[in-house]
Amino acid sequence: LTAQYNSAKNALERRNFATAISGFEALVKAEPGYLDAPQLLTRAREEVRAGGKEAFDAGAKAAAAGNWTVAIENYERAQKIDPSLGADEAARRVSERMHAAGAVAFKRARQFDAVGRTADALKEYGNAAQWLPDGDANKAVARQRADQLKAGQR
Numbered sequence: 001l002t003a004q005y006n007s008a009k010n011a012l013e014r015r016n017f018a019t020a021i022s023g024f025e026a027l028v029k030a031e032p033g034y035l036d037a038p039q040l041l042t043r044a045r046e047e048v049r050a051g052g053k054e055a056f057d058a059g060a061k062a063a064a065a066g067n068w069t070v071a072i073e074n075y076e077r078a079q080k081i082d083p084s085l086g087a088d089e090a091a092r093r094v095s096e097r098m099h100a101a102g103a104v105a106f107k108r109a110r111q112f113d114a115v116g117r118t119a120d121a122l123k124e125y126g127n128a129a130q131w132l133p134d135g136d137a138n139k140a141v142a143r144q145r146a147d148q149l150k151a152g153q154r
Helices: 002-013 017-030 037-064 068-081 087-114 118-131 137-153
Strands: none
Touching: 002 017, 002 037, 017 037, 037 068, 037 087, 068 087, 087 118, 087 137, 118 137
């Protein structure tokens, strides 16, 4: 029990919460009142929840700033840490907004391209290529046209 306790406690100190939780859970199951294992188990679980909340909040902040890819990454991390936060739904909403913005960027890029505003078109094609979903045919068109415009500027 001592070795198991020390291993779980070391994992907690290294912020390896999954290992700490599983170690303390096994320890508490074998010996419910062993030293401060129940309290350390609670602390490890609270740290996990706090990490999930922190990632969720970072996702919300990035989404509000229009940094959708960072927002989605943070929401996905929050979902892995604490599924009870509903981060998967938040990531889905941000993804939908990003894809819609990609469609608008593609439309603007075509308009700028048609009137010879190359720098503006290039910027919007880049946004479209980044924001459109992988299966969208306009994503490939945006990348191709951006490459053509870049080559023409050299």
